[in-house]
Amino acid sequence: MWSVSGTHLLCPTHMESIANDSVAAARPLPTPRLATASSPEFAELYDEHSRAVYYLALRYLGDPQKAEDATHDVFLKVYRKLGEFRGDSSFRTWLYRITINHCHNLQQSWNARHLVTNADEAIWETTPTQADSPLRVLETKELGQRIQKALDGLSAEYRLLLLLVADQDMSYEEVANLTEQSPDAVRGKLHRARKMFATLFARSE
């Protein structure tokens, strides 16, 4: 049972998560290494970037199986097209471009087979928001599910912007370049996206 205390969100938790909280918060989980003797450099790239690609695909698509397939396909594409990387952008940006295109294609083919309705954005403009309030939660295995639920309530564009900006390796300019809009447009949309996310997150108890 979740409870709300003022503007703070409180939820019950799993003992193990809490027990490991201080360690888990400080240290990311290890990434399984890619075993490829023929190309150790590619294995290094995988080790460095696979979490970012998998996380973006997971939270953007909202499906672990699709995210797994997408991550595999993206890195396979990278392996084949690495010679085309011109170095005009950072490697992470180039990698994200491939990931986003791949995820878009997956979604489009899925949407073509299913009826998709988007939430009316107008409702968010009049909804009281907690965007500026701290998001206080008890550590839990359900945290990921709550985050996913809140992200699923956003438009694909807002979801993508939030996920890209959360990556500390990405600047606003790089996100703007990646999503083909001005940095000011990104800032404006992010402001609305954060407000909407905070509202949805509060409702996801």
Place this chain on the structure above:
Amino acid sequence: MKHESKQKAEEHQQLAAKSTRENVAREFATTDELLRHDAAQTEVPPVIAERLSKSIEGLPGPARSWWQRIFDR
């Protein structure tokens, strides 16, 4: 008797510890911080690395000239 009371004391300690842990909250000042924490705690399934290793097994290696540029960045 002594053993019983020791056991009860241990049980009590365990429950207290559990209760303390259950009431520990984590605060995220921003959405970005929350998502970063979520990303750091998200495990990349090991099966992806296994599948990828198999997929690239028979393929020719990537063009070397661009590797240097990547690692120079």
